[in-house]
Amino acid sequence: MRTLPLPRNFENNYEFLEAYWAFRKQGSGSLTLKSWATELGYSNSGYICNLLKRQRRIQKGFIDRFIERQPLPEPDIRILYLRLAQETNQSAVENKILKDKISEISHVAHEMQNEEFEFISNWYHIVILELTELKGFRWDHAWISRCLGGKISEFEAEMAIKRLIKMKLLKVVAGKLLKTNTAISFSSATRNLAIQKIHMQSIETAKNALLTSPFESRDFNSATIAIHHSQVEAIKNAAQEFVHKLWKISSDSEALGCDSVYRINVQSFLMAEDPDNEQNTDICEDF
Numbered sequence: 001m002r003t004l005p006l007p008r009n010f011e012n013n014y015e016f017l018e019a020y021w022a023f024r025k026q027g028s029g030s031l032t033l034k035s036w037a038t039e040l041g042y043s044n045s046g047y048i049c050n051l052l053k054r055q056r057r058i059q060k061g062f063i064d065r066f067i068e069r070q071p072l073p074e075p076d077i078r079i080l081y082l083r084l085a086q087e088t089n090q091s092a093v094e095n096k097i098l099k100d101k102i103s104e105i106s107h108v109a110h111e112m113q114n115e116e117f118e119f120i121s122n123w124y125h126i127v128i129l130e131l132t133e134l135k136g137f138r139w140d141h142a143w144i145s146r147c148l149g150g151k152i153s154e155f156e157a158e159m160a161i162k163r164l165i166k167m168k169l170l171k172v173v174a175g176k177l178l179k180t181n182t183a184i185s186f187s188s189a190t191r192n193l194a195i196q197k198i199h200m201q202s203i204e205t206a207k208n209a210l211l212t213s214p215f216e217s218r219d220f221n222s223a224t225i226a227i228h229h230s231q232v233e234a235i236k237n238a239a240q241e242f243v244h245k246l247w248k249i250s251s252d253s254e255a256l257g258c259d260s261v262y263r264i265n266v267q268s269f270l271m272a273e274d275p276d277n278e279q280n281t282d283i284c285e286d287f
Contacts (some may be wrong), residue, residue: 006072007079008106013058013087016080017051020070040065060084075105119163123201124152127261128160129169132177135257139177202265224271232268239266 005019024031033045033052040062042048050056063080072080079102086098119125131137131147138144141154141161152160161177164170171180209218227235246264 007076013083014054078105125160130261132179133258
């Protein structure tokens with residue numbers, strides 16, 4: 001599984017740059033140093049080639065261009081610039097201060113990455129986050145456990161709330177637990193494996209709901225259709241539009257006073273394809 005390299009995981013900016021170039025080449029066999037240089041706004045590849053050979057100093061202008069075109073988590077951007085200051089600073093005392101600062105940021109970034117992974121990969125975090133919107137919500141770990149059908153312990157509920165507060169997704173106001181409406185986004189290093197895990201949990205939860213939930217509180221639909229492979233993007237866009245409509249319904253529910261949390265899964269995947277027709281493959285998408 002390909003994971004975007006992050007500066008926090010390397011000793012210096014040169015090592016990070018070399019790893020990033022290998023990552024980009026692996027993702028696109030047609031990418032050349034010249035095309036990458038053009039992407040960064042350089043007229044030729046000479047400077048970047050010398051950077052990869054460690055024959056030129058990394059300049060602030062290069063880092064400015066790089067992060068403009070390759071978004072990185074805020075801690076990693078700070079690390080890039082601090083290391084740049086380190087490389088140009090002649091004072092041993094100031095370099096020690098910079099080194100300690102980089103070490104501190106890296107530690108916090110790794111810690112937050114672990115928090116992100118735990119958040120994404122355990123289904124109950126997002127449920128508890130939505131649970132706080134209920135009119136009768138109680139900041140009581142036993143009550144939360146009962147709301148989730150006893151599927152998590154009181155301790156897990158307590159740790160989940162602490163994690164959500166630490167990630168600034170929940171806040172405490174006058175003794176009450178409230179959503180912050182902070183946008184949820186995660187680093188590439190966290191995302192892939194954790195999201196696979198939570199989708200597997202969602203599928204397992206849906207299987208249990210199909211067998212145990214009352215008919216009036218669940219709905220299962222699916223469609224298997226033959227399409228042209230070029231229409232896959234249109235199906236993904238339609239699914240996104242559907243999800244946006246769900247958020248609108250959720251917003252309208254606030255006036256009514258929310259009393260329950262629902263999970264709506266949307267999946268599409270290949271079921272069959274014509275093995276003899278690579279250019280015009282009909283595929284089946286199942287929802």
